[in-house]
Amino acid sequence: MQYYSTTNRELKVSLQEAVLKGLAPDNGLFMPLTIPTFPEAWMEELSNLSFREIGYRVIGALFSSDLTDAQIQELVDHTLTFDAPLVEVEQNVFSLELFHGPTLAFKDFGARFCAKLLGMLVGTSAKKTRILVATSGDTGSAVANGFLNVAGVEVIILYPKGKVSLLQEKQFTTLGKNIICLEVEGVFDDCQALVKQAFLDPELNEKLILTSANSINVARWIPQCLYYFYAYSRLPKKTGKIVFSVPSGNFGNLAAGILAQRMGLPISQFIAATNENKVVPTFLTGSYFEAKPSIPTLSNAMDVGNPSNFPRLVNLFEGDEEKFRNQVKGYFFSDAQTVQAMQSVYRLGYTLDPHGAIGYLGLKKFLEIDKDYQGIFLETAHPGKFQEVVEKAISEKLKLPERLAIFQKGEKNTIPLTASFESFKQFLSALD
Ligand SMILES: *Cc1c(COP(=O)(O)O)cnc(C)c1O
DSSP states (O other): OOEEETTEEEEEEOHHHHHHHOBOTTSOBEEESSOOOOOHHHHHHGGGSOHHHHHHHHHHHHHTTTSOHHHHHHHHHHHOSSOOOEEEEETTEEEEEOOOSTTSBTHHHHHHHHHHHHHHHHTTOSSOEEEEEEOSSHHHHHHHHHHTTOTTEEEEEEEETTOSOHHHHHHHHTOOTTEEEEEEESOHHHHHHHHHHHHHOHHHHHHSEEEOOOTTSHHHHGGGGHHHHHHHHHOSOOOSEEEEEEEOSSSHHHHHHHHHHHTTOOOOEEEEEESSOOHHHHHHTTOOOOOOOOOOOSSGGGOOSSOTTHHHHHHHTTTOHHHHHHHEEEEEOOHHHHHHHHHHHHHTTOOOOHHHHHHHHHHHHHHHHOOSEEEEEEEOBOGGGGHHHHHHHHTSOOOOOHHHHHHHHSOOOOEEEESOHHHHHHHHHTOO
């Protein structure tokens, strides 16, 4: 299968090139040239299949021209090592819990898949591939845990010293092995600038194979469609209309839901739910798309002012803005509303994290207008990952899951670095 750029349909590359480059040379995002579709009859069979069985079929349909059956199975098995249960919170309101992976956020799905696929695609090269990642917290842990022990690949994480939560820091600095952590004397933007400059440096690129595993990579984007199929398969009753509410920042998750719909999954409606960073909801109510500086909120993994997957959304609707606005409703919510939602749902016996709370609010708002739906909202992170905010909202102590506790016990291992490119270049040049 070939992949084309959202800015130029004539620019086509192989899967290998799309995954190793990440971004198209014209700065577009890669899309699969054809989207395979499943017959309606298959949708009825879904409830008899396990998550992995669904994965083999969906990933098989997309990747069978590039990978062997054994590789597809290995890829899916490596990605789906944890469940994504569907929990009924209220009548016709379901939470799709995507936080049961090693770093307790839905990014584990994309990061694990990307890591394994990249490992397969670079497998024959004698030289090590280095993944450079700048992180403000969540991405670093998902990518590091995804790539841990992947042969032929080394991950170099740059993060701002003292600017990530202790818990987040432990999730990537305690792994060791093929994960190297650079603790940068600066802020997140410094880390990002260092990585960007390294990709542009001819000397470094001559010597080393450098690549990125950022969120616009097709290998991180595509596997996110799997849990939409799985959620549908686990709905107790499949009659009537179905709506998914997706708490969104860069909009990769929502775009993956629309990909699932294009493959034949019977989803009638999507909700783009955001915090005060509302450029997409604003677009969906009839305005132009206009990027804005990001605003800090309680749901900080969605503090994005210029959503990078927006071109993918437009592309999935073939540029038809009316169709886009009809199928995707956009709502945004304040921090105060987020806290209220966490409180009211806690009284119902369910604990939301701030991101899931935004998804829940979007769904409830939609159901007020049209009750005739079954709704699923995506719960994208474990509440324990945002312990302080959640405990303050619900006035209770949270019980942290064991896998968070395991990270807490680990020994932090980092290399200090100043924010100057010279020192970063020196560090990279010394690698073999
Ligand atoms: C990254 C993230 C999001 C936003 O997902 P996008 O695909 O960027 O829209 C939502 N919730 C959590 C917890 C995240 O880490």
